[in-house]
Amino acid sequence: MYFIFEMEFGSNKHHISGLIEAYSTSFGMACEVIHSQKHIMILFDKEDEKIESFLLGLNDILPASIFLGKSRHYFSEEKPELSAIKKVNTPLNLSLCPSCQKEMFDVSSRRYYYPFTSCNSCGSQHPFMTGYPYERTESTMKFLVPCTACQEEMKSNALRREYPLISCIDCGISVKMNDGKSERYANDKGSYRKLFEVSAAAIEKGKSVLMQTTNGYRKFFLPTAEMRLQESILLMTDASGFNTHLMMITQEFNALMSIERPLVRVSTKSDELKALYGSTTLVKYPDDGMTMLLARELVNLEVPYIAYIECDEEVEADFLVDFDIPVEAQKDSKLFINQDMKFYISGERVIFPAVVDEVRDVVSVAHDLAAVPMDDVMLLDAMERFDAIQTSRLNVLEGEEFESEHPNERRFEQWKGSMLSVLAEHNALGEKAIGVHFDSSLYFLYYNGKEVINAVPPNPFEADHLFEHIGKLREGSDRLIVNYAKAYPEIYERLDTLSGDVDIFTVTAIMLGLKEESFEGISAEALSFLGKGGIQIDTRVNNNRFDNYAFLASIMSYQLGTVDKTLMCYSIYESFGDYISEVVSQLVEKTKAKHVTLTGETLANQALYARIQRHMGMRKLLFPMNYPIGKECAVHGAIYL
Template identity: 60%
Template sequence: MYFIFEITFSSNKNYISKLIRGYANKTEIEVEIVQTKDKIVMIFNQDDEKLESFLLNMEDLLPASLFLGNANHYFSEEKPSLVAVEQSNLPVNIAPCPSCQKEMFDVSSRRFYYPFTSCNSCGSQHPFLTKYPYIRANTTMKFLVPCSECEKERETNFLRKDYPLISCIECGIGLRMLNQETEHMALNKGDYHNLFKVSAGAISTGKTVLMKTIHGYRKFFYPKPNASSIDKIKFTTNKVDIGLSKPQNTSTKHIENNVALSTLLMANSAGFNKHLMLVEQEFNALLSIERPLLRVATKSDEIKKFYGSSALVKYPDDGMTMLLAAEAVKHGLEYMAYIECSSDEEADFLVDFDMPINTQKDTKLFINQDAKFFISGERIIYPTIAKNEKARVTVAHDLACVPLEEESIIDSFSVFDSVYTSELYVLDAQKNFGNEENNQNKFEQYEASMLSVLAEYEKVGEKAIGVHFDGSLNFLYYNGKKVINAVPAIPFESDNLWEKIRTLRDGSDRLVNNYKKAYPKIWDRLDNLEGDMDVFEVTAITLGLENESFEGISSESLSFLGKGGLQIDTKIKDNRFDNYAFLTSIMSYQLGDVENNYICYSIYESFGDYIGELVPQLCDKVGSNIVVLSGETFANQSLYASIQKTLGAKKPLMNKNFPIGKENAVYGALYL
């Protein structure tokens, strides 16, 4: 008789099953551990006397995870037949596990306040990777020789058995702290502790700290209206960093002065219910070992004053940020803010280390009741193993899928050596690869995005209707072989905007003249737009939002608490989305003194109605009820709710393990 214990686990990542295997080896219990595509199964001998204690202790050992679900158990006379997912040796990029956190805060540990503490199943491993395979010689840690205690651990500690990045304060990465006058090096436990204590103290007094975290440079500060800090210095470093995060806005000083554009870092979970309006799923996601970015509703007056009705929120996600937050709590801070920036950003203090790192884009998560999906980003999701029957190489958004020995890995293009392939598929907007452009098969984002969803649900080859919404709105038809843009959006060009609106239809010229009188500064700004801007950026400028992006409109829409929206024009002819009609409608409501949050809410409700009207027509026309949704724009509560209302009966499909945004293309291109 077998005792079967199952835990729902909706990912092919193996850090949880690896942790369980390590613990099973330590306790010498007889158990077979199998990870399938949707669960982790433990098969025990019913009579094993260690069984009860093993399961109880395992509960304390396992971290919270986005992918973990309910557990159940049963008895069986026969061993269950299971299809296991491939077990791979890929570096993760998640928060420290409970065991590693315990070491960081244990004064008797060799890793007390050592921010690079990690093990086989946790921590920021990927930033140190330089190439595959994932061994110490292929990481920037190769320059550090483990001490005798770490060597002993690598042989005996079930958490760090043969761990490539093993290190401690004695043999690991050193930290330094600088201000205008002094430089402080961390050489022992007391130094490491004091460095984070001083950093948190500086932030609590209104100073700024530029800190190199394992996810790149972040500038930390305590948010306050029109925040500014005097006597800042511009730090320059002599190090060469691989792929460091760059500022996402043209001026990080502008972000600091406009706190709403920063990320809110909650220093302690005790402040969640005081400052944020969280549903249980959001609370659990923020505390998960994956540590995603979440946009959540604000609650306290002080946070509303800084961020408005919603904020991008993060819980400490690496050793550096975790230790800083722990000291911030001791200084009375429940939260702080940070911006991602470059190494020469101005700040009062600099905390730095000399090890090069290869950063990944943070991953945003969307939650609506029981629905949960990744919006964008690389961390948490990549690297991953991909099924690649054709041994094809695909490239999109600086990510690549490359066959290595018997498996194909999707990861940053920079970690792969030269690859020779007979099939190279490259996103049309991506720079050229290879010696000759004619060796490349170019593809569009919407094609690969739709196929990435169909592949996840094993529906490649079946007819389907798709909606790709990412800056522009396109309705797609997949005939089982090829993705066709059946109802493309009318192209949008932001230059000469007023002339295009003026000639849109009868009366449009009067709207332009009236708008110029009512909003001369915005009119002038829109008359001098530069660069390739999408309709959401232009809409945010039109509405005068601080965050001039889709994110800004989405955030503003969340502050509307009413029901029922205005009708925003989404089309003029042939059922095609018309960007200029859309903008004209918004300007008309502005002239009618309609509140911005009502307009933003109405934008998404109108899109939902439009999509809900057109998709069933296309389904009937092609004889298919498979509907695919892709693109970041769907990550909006108002639009998602509207889509569920209009298309819910068709149960539209969206990415499960990959982002719904552009980073899914590298996977979808395998099926072109």
């Protein structure tokens, strides 16, 4: 008879199951941990008297995670037959687990205010790695020799058993601060604490601090109305300030506080944040040791939030805080949340490296990422992490600057890789499916069980000579342009001189006079709409293909009719949702396809997502699980070409 404790866990990452295994070892508990595709199970002997105290202690050990769901417990006569996800030792890039956080803020610990505190199941590991296998010799910490205490800990502490990047204040990385006049080093408990105290005090007084974190250089400052804030990220220093300054659903709060620490677009609440950022902004909770220690000192100064920009080391600032060990930062990951649905929009941190539990004689390359056969799995990571590789096939994303001279190199399109990625994640390869891929252009795809076909290709769009294209649409279009030029001369002149690779969302944002001239700007403006319904924006022509110029002409007409821009931004996505749902329904009816896949960053929009769910919620809609809905999933999908 087994006693089984089961947790929903929708990820193939092993940081949670690894912590459970380490805790069971230190607790002296005989149990088996099984990590399957959708659950983590802990199997106990029913008669063990320590189960209750073990589970109570587990609650203090486990961090919050965006992948953790409901839990339950039950008895079973037989051991569940589950296929466990293969565990491969790869470097993580997470925030700190509760045990490591406790050490970092414990004055008696060897890691008090040591920002590089981590263990086998948490912390910034990937930025220090230079290659595989995941060993200290393949990291930028290879010249730092662990002290006697760390060497002993690698044997006695289950959390750090054989941990490749173990270090502490006595044997680890020192941090230095430069104010332009002098330099100070942190190399003991007192000096580490003082460095972060000084940094926080400088920011509180209105100074800027450029800090090297394990997630790249960040310039921290107090946000003010004079600064260009649309490119900055709001860093909440204290969770107690969330309800005061932000308007969030429970899932958004949980995501920000999770060990994965994604970027989340959240609605602002307080008047001061609305004045600075508008109705929504990208929010982050401290995600690495450097940022966490800075935030702790800011909390002590009663500073509830600051802002930062991601930058390079050449950016000017009043103070510079950095360290001598080089790191390769990953692109931060954005998370989309709509009630119980969540998926990554874009990014690399936490998502990569990724492991596919099968091996194929192929290498794929996309967006500086590569999928490479290694032992009996496919390993997906940044290209520079791999040495020369032998393969019979090479699949490279169209437009990728990559010269291989491989005799069997094949170029593939983003939409093809994206759709195959989602089908593979849902074990739906070989089954008919319709795909919607929406980035700067909208594609309707058909997968016949063997290959992805571009069923309804997008019409081409050129920003050059924009008004010439609009003027040729239909009778009266030339008068629309004349009226628009009179009503909005500055916008007209700006649009009339556009050239080069400018997408339709940038053009739309310029047309509407948004501060952030991008898809992100339109999306943020749409989120601030508080009405119940939008207006119909033109999203089609007779052959059912989206017409970019008819779409822009429709917006111009509404502008001349003095329709509010917030309503128009919301209506853009509502109209796209109606159009997408209609075309998908027609394609499903014709092909009898079983699934519908959705990919492309544009689909990560609340209004568009809600509209698609409203019309197509009864269909089997497949979203990404472990990979972004955006471009980075292509490296995974290309394995299956």
